[in-house]
Amino acid sequence: MIKSIIVDNTHVMANSEDVRCKCICPPYRGIEGHIYKQNVSLKDCNCLHVVEPMPVDGKDVEAYCLRCECKYEERSSGTIKFTIIMYLSILGLLLLYMVYLTLLEPMLKRRLFGHSQLIQSDDDVVGDQQPFANAHNVLSRSHSRPNMLNKVEHAQQRWRRQVQEQRKSVFDRHVVLS
């Protein structure tokens, strides 16, 4: 991710749209306040280069320009675009997964296995909390070598159990983070 940001950065630096010099000039002798924006480099970012056309005559230019405040600003639109799109896509994926977990999966499970499966899995959760099974868990983690699919399944199952445990302690028992 970092690499891509840097790549974006260098790519975007070339983009002249991402640099601006913004001069804000306050009202002066009947002339309305104005905001000027120009694509100029940092060293050219002053009133003389940016304010065009100059609203005052030659002798007043200096007085007018003294009041103007020029700020050089740069951004990287590529980074912004990349960030927002990435953020939205992750958010979207998470939402889809959330909908799947909360709505679809229980429905599918109920249709496929009936209620017995659900009850059994609840039993497993409790059974794992006893002292020796706990040790069993720790040991089996380092020694069993199941195939890939089992592993994924197992990891997912474990993650779910963790989240359930977290949910219980945060929302039901209120022992942490209240």
Place this chain on the structure above:
Amino acid sequence: MESEQLYHRGYCRNSYNSIASASSDEELLDGAGVIMDFHTTEDDNLLDGDAASPGSNYAMSNGGGAASSTTHLLDFLEEPIPGVGTYDDFHTIDWVREKCKDRERHRKVNSKKKESAWEFTKSLYDAWSGWLVVTLTGLASGALAGLIDIAADWMNDLKEGVCLSAMWFNHEQCCWTSNETTFAERDKCPQWKSWAELILGQAEGPGSYIMNYFMYIYWALSFAFLAVCLVKVFAPYACGSGIPEIKTILSGFIIRGYLGKWTLMIKTITLVLAVASGLSLGKEGPLVHVACCCGNIFSYLFPKYSKNEAKKREVLSAASAAGVSVAFGAPIGGVLFSLEEVSYYFPLKTLWRSFFAALVAAFVLRSINPFGNSRLVLFYVEYHTPWYLFELIPFILLGVFGGLWGAFFIRANIAWCRRRKSTRFGKYPVLEVILVAAITAVVAFPNPYTRQNTSELIKELFTDCGPLETSQLCKYRSQMNGSKAFTDDPNQPAEPGVYSAMWQLCLALIFKIIMTIFTFGLKVPSGLFIPSMAIGAIAGRIVGIAVEQLAYYHHDWFLFKEWCEVGADCITPGLYAMVGAAACLGGVTRMTVSLVVIVFELTGGLEYIVPLMAAVMTSKWVGDAFGREGIYEAHIRLNGYPFLDAKEEFTHTTLAREVMRPRRNDPPLAVLTQDDLTVEELQSVINETSYNGFPVIVSKESQRLVGFALRRDITIAIENARRKQEGILLNSRVYFTQHAPSLPADSPRPLKLRSILDMSPFTVTDHTPMEIVVDIFRKLGLRQCLVTHNGIVLGIITKKNILEHLEELKQHTEPLATSWYYHKKRHPPSHGANGKPRSRVHHVQLIRSFQDGWGRGGEGSDEEDEEEEVVCLLNGSNL
């Protein structure tokens, strides 16, 4: 948590059966055969092992998969058992043990360095891993902070409208190149469409106002709803600010999953949603949590850190510095924050690494440039105007306000959180978030100061009124007639614009105060820094404008006469806002030095140190007068985390004897004897008690201390032996000594558990004052400490006993809700699973007189050959 469930009696019985059924009679015979070999060869092997480099155990660690031959069997006897030396969830780590482990590991790596080039590379990697991990943490937290900043800005503007030409730009970026040149149109550009324009087709009028109002509430509610749903479904630990928990974790507590991948992802994603939903919360506190998650995840790449909880906490200290560094653009402030507020153990090495991590993180964020102002924070300001001595009075008044606000906020918020914790009201977290978000959105929209992003509000309040400012706050009379030549003078009579701004600010202040109390503690990621600063900034700005007007109308007062001439620029309301922000933050968090440095880095001017320090110190004093703890300590106490605050002083005169367990009327201390327990007896001790560790004594007769064995290690070791060593039966003898006890010939093979025995447990005598014990616990980070009398174990003091004791002594102040260590069964229920009273025959029944401090005199000369053994803490546990 887990330990609460450890006591479902019904299941304990099952585990017996499983162990019993696993070993059959055939194995018994095999096992007996092995024992003979075992006896003859063990000593040599041990001697060899000791004589060789200390690294010999390490090399064997991948050995004993198949225990077919005798040599293999011996190998894995000395091989570290996987999982030993790790901790259960919600347990406290033992800093001393962890540091010992690290030294041992370091010695091993060093001694192997010269063996081969590969080993040398490994040692180099090991030496550099500390710097590598903080670099990676800094990079990741900087990048994530950039992501959060950009996405939160965009989402926040999404409540008002959308950029048609490029969907991913926020309002400011959308109008980047537009040519609206006059002041009146500066915020209007054709690409940016408000929702009313898009839906109704008109930008002005009451219809569009209502439409915008409606869309604002709609987006706020949907963001808040999404945030709380994601938190609830994927990572409940991602809610809250996270700083109290990180403080507790850094002090040596284990909360599994609190700094994990899912927590990181969900916290990052939902933080953006929560900030954008307009709730009165900030992203600064959660950023510390995000950075700590990064630190924890990266520490898994380096065995030095992943396997040692104490070392991991050094990385986390550095990570929290990086978090504050990106939150405020203040690397030094971040390091000081880590030192002053969150860290527990902060050696110089960590200081350097924290600084490095903070710099890397700040640099990454700076190159992402999320705000387009080449700064790390939105509300960066630069003042050049001086301040005058007289102004210290309003600054100190602001400090008083900050202290009062802090004390009030802590009281009110804790009361509300306790209500949430203890009553049924806490059962509806989603509903609560929705409700608070709805109220916030409905009330916030009509007031321009609450409608905008809180960071932007702070920026506006901090910014001084120049000739270029268009905000309501700067609508002074002179600026309206532009023909006047001297428009630079900000000390002008206020005009209706400023007065209406004052009203709005006052309303915003009240609104923020009320909403922040109810928002902090919601089940979404919510920080406290920004709302506190906003409240302080509003109050400060109001005071600043008041003083300014006072100086304008009464410039002939002796106070103003000397330095505030007519037309001179003598009062800077923005500075007052900044001082007020610092004071309020100081009142809430009770930070001093780090806060001043953070604000100093925000302004980049040394000259405001004195006003800031005056206000912050005043607010701390005033706040401390109402209650000594800051919001984070208050939340730690509310949740009952085992956190031993190093700032508090212990001034009571109790003795170790009065605090230790067992107490007078309790059942005697559960202890293990070093060589005459069987596996079955050991298991029953473990199943029938809930203690997390057991002192090991010489024998029932002598009761002298040998060492300390942790419950988790014992269970793991027994389970491991049951799987891998043949011939371990329920009636096998368990021994903790160097040599197996002499057994009858027909008995099954004994089980050696010496490798899990902590041979150097910390002990104090029963007459040690608690003052010293508390100091030992704080400074060394102990988990437990044994109490002895004449070398005989009397009892044990754990960190939680000390916390309970402190709480008891504090009772006269204010009783807090029962903390969780009251929920845990410290004393095991006196009835077993079958309802019968439990037998305690396997425990050594300590004679009552011991606990009363009466020694039993010369206890006999059972020392055996203990002295000649090399005392090696946790020998062989490389994990």
